[in-house]
Amino acid sequence: MAEDTQEPLAGAGALREALRALLPPTKEELALELGENVERSVVQLLQEAAELFCGGCRSECLQASEAILDYSWERLNTGPWRDVHKDWRRVYAFGCLLKAVCLCEEPGDTTAVAAALKVCDMGLLMGAAILGDILIKVAAILQAHLRSGKRPGPAQEPPSMKKARYDPVLVPDMTSERTVPRLHCPSLEHFRKYFLVPGRPVILEGVADQWPCMKRWSLEYIQEIAGCRTVPVEVGSRYTDEEWSQTLMTVNEFISRHIRSEPKDVGYLAQHQLFDQIPELRQDISIPDYCCLGDGAEEEITINAWFGPQGTVSPLHQDPQQNFLVQESEALYPHETHLLHNTSQVDVENPDLDKFPRFAEAPSLSCILSPGEILFIPLQYWHYVRALDLSFSVSFWWS
């Protein structure tokens, strides 16, 4: 057992023990079943890395893991994402696992632990599940360790949900519009008969307002639970813009850069399965009962988080599944209408009527979604969403 001459962080030894307990003890078990898409040389390298790990050769294992990560990274970046074979993502996740655990062998080094958590997140975001979802478990341990070790004091702002300044929202001509009807806790049958089957949108009240997230979630809470986790963020006012891009940053960075301060550009944590990555947050939400009216199993429901400041926009588009959009906080302005492909060319708030003359006649419904309310967006129903204020929403895609 190595002597630890400095352990400023309590429980560093406990961290190593917890991680070791998670990982298979022998190199035969610390292995992946891979098909022929992965070359022999890579399989060799994986075996070597596992051997080095089990043999306690930390720095050599790190070197081998780096090569595994670099090579599989190139495979993940070749060709369209849908053509990337899952085995390459598993190889990548394996590299992340070994690298993360090796980084944590440094006793009491919080930077190393934070770096290891980042690596875990990369494995979760880009990789595929391995060894019984081991990366989730490793991430949970690392996260807990970081939380207990330090009190985060991120910004000097008073700890309250900072209200962004309320710019007057360009409200399109509302005369031709009707609003989405509202119902308070309709029965399953009523919802099914009058809205699900005919494909009509509706706002459900009194269903989500008792979920734990409604009381619990605040910027501070989110930062405490998930602050050091790496998430994908969209930068740019909307994804149809030229300047739009995606990047990765921690939740802390996202909040400080795009929510608390005067952001240089709009950042949107959009369409991300945050609750798969961070199970602690999953406990604060529930799946609306109405989802049982679908054919799919509960595990097949895709839950996405949508978190961003005032002004984030999802351009007009449609989804091939039913959608429940639950508003966790503040106001959202969904605006729905009909058009052609998955994403429309029309800018809903400033339509080019020379180019798209018929848009003026397109029937539409509008609404403002407030905390605790659920908007049902029927399958393939065109919708456009703008956040009127700092907003956290959760969507459920079900069939």
Place this chain on the structure above:
Amino acid sequence: MAEERRGSWFGFGFCGFGQAPGSGRGRQVLSPEPLQTPGSGADVRRVSASWSYTALVTRGGQVRLSGAAGGAAGGCSDAWASETLLVVLRAGPGRGAGPELQAWAPASAMRGEPLWARALGPEAEAEDAARGEPPAGALPLLPLLPGARAYVSPRPPFCRALAPELRARRLELGAEHALLLDEAGQARTAGPRESGGRAGAEAAGGAAGPPRGGGGRRRLALGVCERDWGYLYLGLERIRAAGPALQEPGRGYKDDSEGSGLNEDGSEVKRTARGEDGAPAPFIAIQPFPALLDLPLGADAVKASCGSRHTAVVTGTGELYTWGWGKYGQLGHKDTTSLDRPCRVEYFVDKQLQVRAVSCGPWNTYVYAVEKEGS
């Protein structure tokens, strides 16, 4: 013209499988080192490097492997290394028979039977001769086959025809694209459009071009440059913005995941992105059309070769410039920094060596250099 002195080969970069120039596992070489080859080091006339092993072809016709694949075999005039396949050109059985193309599993060390073999017929070499003496050093190279009517691919079908009117001189295969240089000095590309590989180029039609889509060698960047035809062409690099798991632009499920950073006119869109460890990547740009290479001090490039994320270029005055990803020392600047502009590899200047050729593996670089005259 002065008689060409025999030079020797140097290597640097990743050698984690023990391939030349390294000799141990998990290592990289940050500055050029002479290749240790049994017998005369000046014997090697071509180097073809894959990720986990390197193939050396000697003037005596031997192919020697080092790294994850080992072994040697004689009677070979050319070799082409990829992770799944080692392709060699061997003298055919008996006199007058043309060369034979053989594909081996790298791990077989060329013992036993090849995975497949195909006689090319004597007319292949006769065609090369009929087209005239190629400029010095520019022998027809794999993956282009002698006769330039076909080329080799690491995925089935292994032998693919090229349209005869293409009159190919050089062919390079990337992970998704192919780049072809014909005798008129025209460069043609084939492959998926969204990564900028086809911009401004004519498509090699039908059976003439490599197929679309994933597959091919593990290279993100490729390049070929032939000054003799007065044409300079820089390989195209594509680094996917911010990693693949970030969904393509849009909402919900997308039918075509062809989101890209290119506008309709092919102009460049800059994106921020992260490297594989989440740190900001040093440089991300999609260059969708050929750009003139800008070397310091007005040097001009005569030869180029690309690894998966780095490029090396030889100038007319015998210098070597490298840039791109440097994590494994593949740039040869004694460190592991990545560079976004060409920098001269000082080793060859310091040693009074004239660089004559360069060949890059995915994460390493091999250089052929001769001693300067009158030094």
